Amino acid sequence: MARRADPxxxxxxxxxxxxxxxxxxxxxxxxxxxALAAGIGKGTIYxxxxxxxxxxxxxxxxxxxxxxxxxxxLAAERTGSAAGRLSAMAEAVLIxxxxxxxxxxxxxxxxxxxxxxPQRMRFKTAFQxxxxxxxxxxxxxxxxxxxxxxxxxxxxxxxxxxxxxGSWDALLLQAWLDPDxxxxxxxxxxxxxVCQGLGVSCKPSVA
Amino acid sequence: MARRADPxxxxxxxxxxxxxxxxxxxxxxxxxxxALAAGIGKGTIYxxxxxxxxxxxxxxxxxxxxxxxxxxxLAAERTGSAAGRLSAMAEAVLIxxxxxxxxxxxxxxxxxxxxxxPQRMRFKTAFQxxxxxxxxxxxxxxxxxxxxxxxxxxxxxxxxxxxxxGSWDALLLQAWLDPDxxxxxxxxxxxxxVCQGLGVSCKPSVA
Amino acid sequence: MARRADPxxxxxxxxxxxxxxxxxxxxxxxxxxxALAAGIGKGTIYxxxxxxxxxxxxxxxxxxxxxxxxxxxLAAERTGSAAGRLSAMAEAVLIxxxxxxxxxxxxxxxxxxxxxxPQRMRFKTAFQxxxxxxxxxxxxxxxxxxxxxxxxxxxxxxxxxxxxxGSWDALLLQAWLDPDxxxxxxxxxxxxxVCQGLGVSCKPSVA
Amino acid sequence: MARRADPxxxxxxxxxxxxxxxxxxxxxxxxxxxALAAGIGKGTIYxxxxxxxxxxxxxxxxxxxxxxxxxxxLAAERTGSAAGRLSAMAEAVLIxxxxxxxxxxxxxxxxxxxxxxPQRMRFKTAFQxxxxxxxxxxxxxxxxxxxxxxxxxxxxxxxxxxxxxGSWDALLLQAWLDPDxxxxxxxxxxxxxVCQGLGVSCKPSVA
DNA sequence: CATGAATGAGGCTTCATTCAT
DNA sequence: GATGAATGAAGCCTCATTCAT
Numbered sequence: 001m002a003r004r005a006d007p008x009x010x011x012x013x014x015x016x017x018x019x020x021x022x023x024x025x026x027x028x029x030x031x032x033x034x035a036l037a038a039g040i041g042k043g044t045i046y047x048x049x050x051x052x053x054x055x056x057x058x059x060x061x062x063x064x065x066x067x068x069x070x071x072x073x074l075a076a077e078r079t080g081s082a083a084g085r086l087s088a089m090a091e092a093v094l095i096x097x098x099x100x101x102x103x104x105x106x107x108x109x110x111x112x113x114x115x116x117x118p119q120r121m122r123f124k125t126a127f128q129x130x131x132x133x134x135x136x137x138x139x140x141x142x143x144x145x146x147x148x149x150x151x152x153x154x155x156x157x158x159x160x161x162x163x164x165x166g167s168w169d170a171l172l173l174q175a176w177l178d179p180d181x182x183x184x185x186x187x188x189x190x191x192x193x194v195c196q197g198l199g200v201s202c203k204p205s206v207a
Numbered sequence: 208m209a210r211r212a213d214p215x216x217x218x219x220x221x222x223x224x225x226x227x228x229x230x231x232x233x234x235x236x237x238x239x240x241x242a243l244a245a246g247i248g249k250g251t252i253y254x255x256x257x258x259x260x261x262x263x264x265x266x267x268x269x270x271x272x273x274x275x276x277x278x279x280x281l282a283a284e285r286t287g288s289a290a291g292r293l294s295a296m297a298e299a300v301l302i303x304x305x306x307x308x309x310x311x312x313x314x315x316x317x318x319x320x321x322x323x324x325p326q327r328m329r330f331k332t333a334f335q336x337x338x339x340x341x342x343x344x345x346x347x348x349x350x351x352x353x354x355x356x357x358x359x360x361x362x363x364x365x366x367x368x369x370x371x372x373g374s375w376d377a378l379l380l381q382a383w384l385d386p387d388x389x390x391x392x393x394x395x396x397x398x399x400x401v402c403q404g405l406g407v408s409c410k411p412s413v414a
Numbered sequence: 415m416a417r418r419a420d421p422x423x424x425x426x427x428x429x430x431x432x433x434x435x436x437x438x439x440x441x442x443x444x445x446x447x448x449a450l451a452a453g454i455g456k457g458t459i460y461x462x463x464x465x466x467x468x469x470x471x472x473x474x475x476x477x478x479x480x481x482x483x484x485x486x487x488l489a490a491e492r493t494g495s496a497a498g499r500l501s502a503m504a505e506a507v508l509i510x511x512x513x514x515x516x517x518x519x520x521x522x523x524x525x526x527x528x529x530x531x532p533q534r535m536r537f538k539t540a541f542q543x544x545x546x547x548x549x550x551x552x553x554x555x556x557x558x559x560x561x562x563x564x565x566x567x568x569x570x571x572x573x574x575x576x577x578x579x580g581s582w583d584a585l586l587l588q589a590w591l592d593p594d595x596x597x598x599x600x601x602x603x604x605x606x607x608v609c610q611g612l613g614v615s616c617k618p619s620v621a
Numbered sequence: 622m623a624r625r626a627d628p629x630x631x632x633x634x635x636x637x638x639x640x641x642x643x644x645x646x647x648x649x650x651x652x653x654x655x656a657l658a659a660g661i662g663k664g665t666i667y668x669x670x671x672x673x674x675x676x677x678x679x680x681x682x683x684x685x686x687x688x689x690x691x692x693x694x695l696a697a698e699r700t701g702s703a704a705g706r707l708s709a710m711a712e713a714v715l716i717x718x719x720x721x722x723x724x725x726x727x728x729x730x731x732x733x734x735x736x737x738x739p740q741r742m743r744f745k746t747a748f749q750x751x752x753x754x755x756x757x758x759x760x761x762x763x764x765x766x767x768x769x770x771x772x773x774x775x776x777x778x779x780x781x782x783x784x785x786x787g788s789w790d791a792l793l794l795q796a797w798l799d800p801d802x803x804x805x806x807x808x809x810x811x812x813x814x815v816c817q818g819l820g821v822s823c824k825p826s827v828a
Numbered sequence: 829c830a831t832g833a834a835t836g837a838g839g840c841t842t843c844a845t846t847c848a849t
Numbered sequence: 850g851a852t853g854a855a856t857g858a859a860g861c862c863t864c865a866t867t868c869a870t
Binding site: 436441442519525529530538541567577580581582583584587592599600602603606607608609610612 | 736749783790804814818
């Protein structure tokens with residue numbers, strides 16, 4: 001018996017998969033769990049995705065794209081000082097993830113998939129590109145600050161960007177591991193020191 | 208006595224398990240792979256570990272302990288300026304892991320196990336403790352620099368420590384994801400800015 | 415709807431299991447044997463029974479119910495003298511089992527399961543109830559004979575019933591152990607003496 | 622390191638095996654359990670018995686022999702009336718087993734082994750012989766009673782013997798299944814009726 | 829198209845048996 | 850002879866995938 005034809009059936013499935021993979025991890029997740037979460041039959045998933053593996057990769061691409069769009073939006077805001085925008089980006093990234101920290105487990109799954117999955121190279125490449133993009137964005141911000149004379153210190157903007165991004169990633173990880181750990185003040189302390197080190201006093205723009 | 212019991216049999220198995228889990232990931236690893244890697248029969252593993260799950264946790268504990276000891280050794284070196292010691296620690300941590308970057312995939316597995324494993328809480332707790340310890344070590348270093356007047360800036364040492372540790376973690380992650388990415392210069396740029404921000408010019412002690 | 419669900423699939427499996435368990439015993443029986451006997455795939459069994467253990471218990475319940483129904487039918491026949499009905503019941507029980515003596519091995523498995531199985535208490539309880547029921551039926555027959563004055567002797571009807579039932583059980587056991595042993599004449603001799611002892615001359619109604 | 626050479630090592634092992642098999646059943650019993658119960662090493666069992674199967678059969682033979690000897694002793698007592706001796710034998714058999722009812726589970730295992738075991742035919746044959754012997758003993762008793770004129774009724778002594786033995790077996794089974802069931806009064810009621818039927822009033826010799 | 833009953837490859841685990849000490 | 854660490858055959862069970870309805 002055909003239910004109402006969901007025109008976004010594929011997206012529904014991906015969303016359900018995200019929920020299930022987040023909660024139980026890829027290996028422990030069952031196709032039937034995804035089907036239940038999506039409110040459809042088990043077999044139907046296979047009309048849209050050829051395998052569990054493929055569905056997993058689809059959730060990965062979905063989230064990567066979503067995140068990428070968010071980052072672009074953040075970078076598009078071109079108001080204020082370089083230091084201010086840098087700090088604002090740190091805040092935004094952290095807050096965005098803190099709001100759905102429960103999905104962070106999925107990020108860990110994706111990282112792990114770079115070892116585990118038969119598709120590992122596709123995961124790795126996608127991550128490389130995503131990090132490269134993000135580094136470029138953050139790097140441009142830093143470079144702009146140096147070019148404009150706002151930042152006095154000379155430093156490799158790309159390298160610093162990698163480290164900053166890293167600190168955000170890993171503060172979220174610590175928050176995931178320990179619900180009592182709040183990554184925001186840590187990031188603020190860090191960004192303050194960094195801005196100071198770049199040659200300005202930066203007041204983090206409190207969210 | 209029967210066939211002489213190899214007193215290091217347990218360690219041999221754990222070592223083999225580390226190699227196999229690193230390469231294929233926990234889920235894809237087969238007990239028989241571990242046995243082959245250890246040069247023993249499949250059943251022998253079960254004389255020492257009650258289940259695959261338990262073996263996995265044993266590799267986790269083994270590596271956590273090892274890493275913990277390394278960190279203590281690093282922290283024990285009490286020569287030079289706070290900035291120098293901080294930078295040296297960054298170098299040491301990165302270099303230690305770069306030397307066995309192939310095992311970093313296992314760290315990703317462990318992170319992921321905090322979602323995936325039935326033992327997830329034990330993994331989380333162990334990570335919390337490890338991070339707490341490491342934060343304390345790094346925090347003490349920063350605090351010492353501030354107390355001695357070497358660092359002029361006032362900052363929450365614990366919060367900054369969390370961010371620094373995070374950047375090391377995540378730079379290694381980026382290196383794992385992209386063999387062309389070298390985390391050392393990124394860390395040096397970062398640490399230089401941080402030290403600058405703390406009120407000193409720090410020349411990283413090159414390894 | 416998917417492949418039409420055979421509404422009798424469960425019964426088919428139980429029947430196949432009875433055949434296999436009878437022939438090879440529970441421990442030596444393989445799930446794949448049951449599947450083959452049922453003409454289905456190994457995995458299908460697990461759609462209906464969660465474990466081998468559970469399937470075994472299901473065969474037990476199935477046979478106990480079947481036997482219970484047979485006993486009720488026998489007891490429902492209310493024609494003739496008490497002695498006649500008692501002897502008829504002995505005949506009926508023996509003949510019913512002799513017709514499918516090959517399944518008697520399964521009864522032995524069930525008895526043994528009261529020691530062996532993790533479910534041992536459920537087996538024991540079920541047997542206790544079955545014996546209690548059967549004793550009540552036979553006991554009522556004897557009591558009726560005494561009440562009507564047909565049986566002159568005074569005797570504890572329940573106790574005698576237990577012994578009579580026991581003799582039927584165990585004559586079948588001897589028949590199972592020795593194909594040359596015919597339990598019917600033994601039972602007839604026995605029942606004749608018992609009826610005589612109860613105060614009547616009873617001619618067993620030959621089946 | 623050799624323990625004190627137990628000259629009856631073999632018997633020790635069999636005794637231990639009886640205990641273990643009684644408690645857990647053959648399939649669930651582990652060779653290491655037997656070894657522990659015997660206070661020896663696992664490998665030592667194999668110095669005396671070529672396999673678990675062989676050990677099981679050895680326990681069977683041991684118990685069959687023991688029981689056979691007991692039966693002979695009972696039969697050897699040639700005092701009193703036929704009815705008295707018959708009733709005494711019933712009592713003796715029941716009491717002997719009630720005293721070690723915990724071992725009755727092993728009898729069930731043996732019965733079941735006539736289906737289960739690769740040695741099933743050897744078990745069956747042994748049981749056939751044992752039952753034949755026992756029937757002969759009891760039959761002789763009945764025949765003597767008829768020959769001496771004590772029993773007036775004509776009945777096939779062998780057939781009746783089979784039924785009587787069966788009732789003892791199965792009353793013990795009921796006692797095994799239900800700790801609240803006392804087989805002694807049941808047997809007494811039964812034997813009283815049987816003796817009556819044979820033409821005498823028999824007072825069971827209370828134990 | 830949607831479904832879910834059926835399937836069987838494949839893994840973890842057990843444990844009787846072997847054999848070096 | 851006695852031992853118990855080592856072994857690997859073998860079985861239960863899971864679950865992604867298929868396909869008849």
